[in-house]
Amino acid sequence: MKVVSVVGARPQLVKLAPIAAAFAGTGHEHVIVHTGQHYDVNLSDVFFSGLGIPAPDVHLGIGSGTHGVQTGNTLAALDPVLAAEQPDWVLVYGDTNSTLAGAVSAVKQHIKVAHLEAGLRSFNRRMPEEHNRILTDHAADLLLAPTEEAVRHLATEGLAKRAVLVGDVMVDVCLRIRDAVTRGEHPAPTLPEGIDPAAPYLVATLHRPDNTDRPERLAGLVEALAGLGVPVALLAHPRLVAKAEEHGIKLQQGAVHVGQPLPYAGLVSAVLGSTGVVTDSGGLQKEAYLLGRACTTVRPETEWVETLEGGWNVLVPDPAALPADEWAALATRPAPTGDRGAPYGDGRAAERVVRVLAERA
Ligand code: UD1
Numbered sequence: 378m379k380v381v382s383v384v385g386a387r388p389q390l391v392k393l394a395p396i397a398a399a400f401a402g403t404g405h406e407h408v409i410v411h412t413g414q415h416y417d418v419n420l421s422d423v424f425f426s427g428l429g430i431p432a433p434d435v436h437l438g439i440g441s442g443t444h445g446v447q448t449g450n451t452l453a454a455l456d457p458v459l460a461a462e463q464p465d466w467v468l469v470y471g472d473t474n475s476t477l478a479g480a481v482s483a484v485k486q487h488i489k490v491a492h493l494e495a496g497l498r499s500f501n502r503r504m505p506e507e508h509n510r511i512l513t514d515h516a517a518d519l520l521l522a523p524t525e526e527a528v529r530h531l532a533t534e535g536l537a538k539r540a541v542l543v544g545d546v547m548v549d550v551c552l553r554i555r556d557a558v559t560r561g562e563h564p565a566p567t568l569p570e571g572i573d574p575a576a577p578y579l580v581a582t583l584h585r586p587d588n589t590d591r592p593e594r595l596a597g598l599v600e601a602l603a604g605l606g607v608p609v610a611l612l613a614h615p616r617l618v619a620k621a622e623e624h625g626i627k628l629q630q631g632a633v634h635v636g637q638p639l640p641y642a643g644l645v646s647a648v649l650g651s652t653g654v655v656t657d658s659g660g661l662q663k664e665a666y667l668l669g670r671a672c673t674t675v676r677p678e679t680e681w682v683e684t685l686e687g688g689w690n691v692l693v694p695d696p697a698a699l700p701a702d703e704w705a706a707l708a709t710r711p712a713p714t715g716d717r718g719a720p721y722g723d724g725r726a727a728e729r730v731v732r733v734l735a736e737r738a
Pocket of ligand 1: 387414415416417420473505506584616619
């Protein structure tokens, strides 16, 4: 069997790591195509080196742009690559513009498409990811769902016959790296200046357009973080930095200490060393959950509803609308102590993905 993985943005590289590892030594051919949607070293290269992913076989060098430009350029660049490779499967990951372009290029060429992380829904059509998920799921031949909730969403949309519950590959990679970090196999992460790793701190990230692109919204979020009584390590995505600069908003203020995005092991280590997480990232909500830290999500909804059970994750749509003490009490609350079960699977999802693909090649 020959499989082409199409990836391009940071979270896809994290998911690619366990898949590439599961292919290694199987005799199947696994070709990695990097669209180049993310190109900064700390959003791309460090994941290949840090997670032991083989270098991409093809790099399309697409870069940034509006949704149409980015998706369209990726689609045009992928056509000849997939035509030449003629794989048994094109495997697309998650919900970015690279995902949608990969699915459309393949389906138009009658090459079978499998969608990893199928069936997630926020039901918020303002999110570019929501369009990408729905369009990709409806184009794909095989829907590899991470959770029972995702399978239910697919069934509601008439896609049950194409769906297979495989579990979440993020568990595979997160727990492997957690164990390596715990064994001291990774150097301590470079936390933002002013964060004492031995004292309590929060890890924060913001990158969703709904949080970063409107100046009042972004200013309110940064002020809410700045007013917390615990130092906040804000690992700033380039989109956040660009939008803050554009709107003249100072990120480094009050409790906020700004730093670079971290490589994966650095992030896992930073979360393990923290007292909690404030984020709008889907991946980080789940990483906090898997690593046993309280998460506060600055969004009106989450796709990862399982994290809300037992109070591990709490949604705060607008921190600036809450009294300051109420917001602070939420954001700095300790992790719950209850058993969280294993709604995201057993850490062997990637092996299952390879097996299901091979059975249906
Ligand atoms: C993309 C995905 C989002 C995912 C996120 C993870 C889409 C629609 N969005 O959002 O689902 O959660 O990746 O990080 O596909 N930039 C750089 N260097 C880079 C890449 C981007 O500076 O290497 C800056 C550019 O100013 C760019 C902006 O970040 O315009 C946004 O990048 P883009 O790839 O469009 O979307 P993300 O916000 O990263």
